[in-house]
Amino acid sequence: MLSVLKKLYTTTLDVLFPPICVACGASIPDQSAYVCLACFDALTIHTALTCPACGGRRHLTLPPCHKTPYILAAACAYHDPIPQLVWYFKYHKLERLRILLAALLITHISRVIPDISSYIISYIPLHPRKERERGFNQSHLLAQTVADYVHIPCIPLLTRTRYTESQTKQKNRTQRFSNVTDCFACTNPAACTGKNILLIDDVSTSGGTLLAATHALRAHHVRRVIGLVVARVD
Numbered sequence: 001m002l003s004v005l006k007k008l009y010t011t012t013l014d015v016l017f018p019p020i021c022v023a024c025g026a027s028i029p030d031q032s033a034y035v036c037l038a039c040f041d042a043l044t045i046h047t048a049l050t051c052p053a054c055g056g057r058r059h060l061t062l063p064p065c066h067k068t069p070y071i072l073a074a075a076c077a078y079h080d081p082i083p084q085l086v087w088y089f090k091y092h093k094l095e096r097l098r099i100l101l102a103a104l105l106i107t108h109i110s111r112v113i114p115d116i117s118s119y120i121i122s123y124i125p126l127h128p129r130k131e132r133e134r135g136f137n138q139s140h141l142l143a144q145t146v147a148d149y150v151h152i153p154c155i156p157l158l159t160r161t162r163y164t165e166s167q168t169k170q171k172n173r174t175q176r177f178s179n180v181t182d183c184f185a186c187t188n189p190a191a192c193t194g195k196n197i198l199l200i201d202d203v204s205t206s207g208g209t210l211l212a213a214t215h216a217l218r219a220h221h222v223r224r225v226i227g228l229v230v231a232r233v234d
């Protein structure tokens with residue numbers, strides 16, 4: 001009975017809202033796919049880490065172009081369909097998108113971090129008030145999915161000490177930086193000491209969030225921090 005209802009429901013939805021690609025609007029056979037084949041094919045996964053200072057390619061074994069507190073692992077470029085996929089996931093918690101975005105992250109780290117078992121995974125927290133409003137933390141969901149897949153622990157390490165405006169609402173880079181400075185505190189110093197940490201966020205906008213979070217972790221003598229995001233917003 002339930003499956004009949006479900007079928008009726010999805011068929012009705014398909015009639016009312018014909019399934020279309022969230023990125024380009026092309027019609028697709030099944031809305032649970034979210035993107036058309038052409039947009040899916042447009043996804044390219046980066047083969048190198050990124051310098052957060054200049055956006056250049058970075059390798060763990062080569063001398064860095066800039067000495068930075070963390071290294072950025074940005075899975076993809078921020079062009080279609082990535083902004084749409086991230087937006088739909090962030091505001092609608094779509095299950096298929098969790099798996100798709102986590103797959104991009106996993107493929108990227110498998111290419112750029114050879115010793116992944118020497119890391120622990122953590123994530124950028126939301127302020128508890130914001131998490132209650134949204135109902136979930138998209139970065140935590142991605143972090144847990146990646147951790148389960150690569151069999152390394154996902155450990156909460158940070159908390160937000162201030163409620164901040166959304167980074168995307170801040171007008172310029174300076175505002176974005178001052179918006180997040182000192183807004184994180186480490187909740188589990190014992191888990192940090194001597195560790196390599198893969199710190200997951202959905203996207204990196206100014207780098208201010210990952211930098212502030214890294215500072216909170218570095219106070220507890222972590223070894224290396226890699227900020228892992230779906231994309232770096234230029």
Ligand SMILES: [Zn+2]
Nearest residue numbers: 021024036039
């Ligand atoms: Zn499309």
Ligand SMILES: [Zn+2]
Nearest residue numbers: 051054065066
């Ligand atoms: Zn650089």
